[in-house]
Amino acid sequence: MFLKKLIKAKKDRAKHSLSIIIPITLLNSGILIIFLLISSYLIYSTACFLVARLPTVQEEKQMIFNDQLALFLFILLPSTILTGIVLHYWVTKKMFKPFHELIEHTQALKEGRFPPEIRARSYREINQLTHTFNDLTERLKYNEKSRDQMLTNMAHDLRTPLSNINGYLEAMKDGVIKGDKDIFSSLHKESDRLIHMINQLQEMSKWNEITSHTLLEKYNLEIQSVLHESLSLFELTLKNKKISLLTEIDPCTVSINKEGIQQALTNLMQNAIQYYEGTSPISVKGEKCGGYYQISITNPGLPLTEKDQVSLFERFYRVDTARNQKTGGTGLGLAIVKEIVVTQHKGEVFIESTNNHHTFFLHLPLNH
Ligand SMILES: Nc1ncnc2c1ncn2[C@@H]1O[C@H](COP(=O)(O)OP(=O)(O)OP(=O)(O)O)[C@@H](O)[C@H]1O
Ligand SMILES: [Mg+2]
Numbered sequence: 001m002f003l004k005k006l007i008k009a010k011k012d013r014a015k016h017s018l019s020i021i022i023p024i025t026l027l028n029s030g031i032l033i034i035f036l037l038i039s040s041y042l043i044y045s046t047a048c049f050l051v052a053r054l055p056t057v058q059e060e061k062q063m064i065f066n067d068q069l070a071l072f073l074f075i076l077l078p079s080t081i082l083t084g085i086v087l088h089y090w091v092t093k094k095m096f097k098p099f100h101e102l103i104e105h106t107q108a109l110k111e112g113r114f115p116p117e118i119r120a121r122s123y124r125e126i127n128q129l130t131h132t133f134n135d136l137t138e139r140l141k142y143n144e145k146s147r148d149q150m151l152t153n154m155a156h157d158l159r160t161p162l163s164n165i166n167g168y169l170e171a172m173k174d175g176v177i178k179g180d181k182d183i184f185s186s187l188h189k190e191s192d193r194l195i196h197m198i199n200q201l202q203e204m205s206k207w208n209e210i211t212s213h214t215l216l217e218k219y220n221l222e223i224q225s226v227l228h229e230s231l232s233l234f235e236l237t238l239k240n241k242k243i244s245l246l247t248e249i250d251p252c253t254v255s256i257n258k259e260g261i262q263q264a265l266t267n268l269m270q271n272a273i274q275y276y277e278g279t280s281p282i283s284v285k286g287e288k289c290g291g292y293y294q295i296s297i298t299n300p301g302l303p304l305t306e307k308d309q310v311s312l313f314e315r316f317y318r319v320d321t322a323r324n325q326k327t328g329g330t331g332l333g334l335a336i337v338k339e340i341v342v343t344q345h346k347g348e349v350f351i352e353s354t355n356n357h358h359t360f361f362l363h364l365p366l367n368h
Contacts, residue, residue, distance in 0.1 A: 146316070164190045268362075276299050288366070334360075345364055
């Protein structure tokens with residue numbers, strides 16, 4: 001109750017407080033008036049003094065001159081002051097117009113609406129401010145859209161394995177089916193999918209958290225051993241799936257965050273295996289190319305459209321194929337790779353794709 005009253009009082013005070021234009025106009029008008037009064041007095045006394053010293057001017061004419069000049073200044077002074085005040089108020093109001101627009105737009109944002117873009121102004125500082133505000137609005141809009149998209153995708157992706165588990169459990173509870181090895185292994189697979197999704201989400205929020213606050217610590221490391229260490233984790237899976245792996249990794253010292261690069265390589269290798277379609281081997285190459293070290297991973301796979309290739313690195317983007325719907329996934333793997341390589345290592349990630357071979361490239365800048 002007390003808090004509500006306090007907020008209301010604050011709001012009322014804000015509503016009834018003076019616009020900044022009024023004190024600025026009053027201050028400048030005061031300075032203008034003082035300045036004009038002093039200069040008028042100086043003009044009057046100097047002119048009268050000079051006229052009095054002229055030998056040809058009689059006293060009577062001198063009096064007339066003095067009166068005329070006083071009358072002239074008496075009329076001129078208030079009209080100049082008035083014009084000055086009006087002009088000042090008008091110019092200041094015009095200058096402050098973008099701020100009023102900004103206030104209205106910020107208010108709209110606070111209420112959850114997205115205001116239209118504020119148009120550019122001719123003053124540099126105001127221009128920078130409106131530009132930054134427009135960017136901020138765009139960013140918020142994008143974040144809200146991705147959040148909605150994420151919730152929709154998550155709900156969809158979580159529902160499928162959960163309904164499967166639920167369906168089986170219900171049927172077993174009602175005695176419609178009896179649990180056997182196949183059913184348990186199917187349930188186990190579904191729960192694995194759920195765990196994977198949750199792990200990916202955790203991973204994404206971990207990297208998001210890190211990238212929004214700090215830069216990861218990097219050390220000069222021999223990249224060849226870092227990459228081989230990550231690849232060794234896939235030996236068993238590759239053997240089970242009868243996929244051969246070709247590696248051609250040149251040694252080079254690169255300034256990297258080891259955990260980050262290994263996570264990126266793991267995500268790319270998981271994809272290469274998960275979306276493997278064909279008979280040729282998966283190949284991993286590492287070589288120095290000018291100012292950067294290039295890592296590339298190639299696998300045979302189903303064709304990817306132009307749109308897919310552009311959007312793959314966006315969060316929650318998944319290629320819409322029947323097979324993908326079955327395998328499940330969060331569409332976060334490549335977004336995590338991008339976050340690590342681009343944001344943290346100031347590198348590049350991109351894909352080159354022929355009809356049925358896809359190569360994912362990582363460029364890590366060499367600092368020497
Ligand atoms: N090596 C690849 N070959 C063919 N398609 C790929 C490859 N890597 C990624 N894709 C496509 O890009 C999409 C996005 O991949 P990404 O790794 O970001 O998400 P995901 O694999 O669907 O889910 P997860 O978050 O579990 O990794 C995938 O759905 C897949 O269709
Ligand atoms: Mg993936």
